[in-house]
Amino acid sequence: MSDLQVICVGIAVADVMAKPIDDLPDWDHLGTFDHLEHHLGGCAVNTAVDLVRLGVPAAVSACVGRDGAGAFIRHGLAQADVDTTGLVETDEAATSYTFVMIGSDGRRRYLHHVGANAVFADAHVPLGLVARARVLHLGGSLLMPAMDGEPTARLLARARDLGVVTSMDTAHNPNVDARPLVEPCLPHLDVFMPSVEEAQAITGESEPEAMLDAFGDHDFQIVGIKLGPEGCIIRTDQGTKRYPAFPTTVVDGSGAGDAFMAGCLYGVLQGWGIDQTARFANATAAHCIRAIGCSAGVPSADRIVDFLARQAPTA
Secondary structure, three states: OOOOOEEEEEOOEEEEEEEOOOOOOOOOOOOOOOEEEEEEEOHHHHHHHHHHHHOOOEEEEEEEEOOHHHHHHHHHHHHOOOEEEEEEEEOOOOOOEEEEEEOOOOOEEEEEEOHHHHOOOHHHOOHHHHHHOOEEEEEEEOOOOOOOOHHHHHHHHHHHHOOOEEEEEEOOOOOOOHHHHHHHHHHHOOEEOOEHHHHHHHHOOOOHHHHHHHOOOOOOOEEEEEOHHHOEEEEEOOEEEEEOOOOOOOOOOOOHHHHHHHHHHHHHHHOOOHHHHHHHHHHHHHHHOOOOOOOOOOOOHHHHHHHHHOOOOOO
């Protein structure tokens, strides 16, 4: 792949999406659903695929098992024109796997096997690939035991030393203490956009403005919080502003946060101001949730620009 722009480092997952599942059967009873699809998943994979769909050359650095699910991920990334130079295989664990139960309203339940993501470490990330990129994006922090915390901070610091813009998106994991794993990374980040649930776990605060205060006065280019159906809130040196989500039909909410990050990084790469970047990120997420799967609904950047041209401007 020529002119690599973004290397997405983090989790890779084989997703099985089932819909509609509105109720779970009792033990020893059978439940049925109407629709089943197999998709690429995991924050790093999703963001890389979304970036390529937007028109940005991207690579993935992640770990999969030496199994059928790992082969499925490698093949799917190649089909999506994502650089797989940084994809490593292990015999220590099976490929990470998620069974996604999608309700009629697009809400989701997950059953997740961490698998090979548990052994993925900063030493697996090829620095030569990092040096070729303009942006290093960490996708899935808090779901990588060997990478989270100080190893991630080291990787981000190395990337910055190479002149690479750094970005991180956490995952919601109630089984870890998020604060000590995230705080060492903050001084080395240019872009940080956790979800509101993740930001609450990291800071202990309940209001988005207070969460942003708790992230401290680091040298962020963009720091904000994804607010789900309410859009996002972003703080720059010009102040703090909320950007509402665009109304859309929700088919499957999977991957919306990763699509938002892809849209945000697209704006950073274009050198756009924060208003244009935030609206583009919200619009990318809005398109994502119109289809089943984490990336199937994401179109080209030109189509999103056309969509934004038909929307009322943000106040």
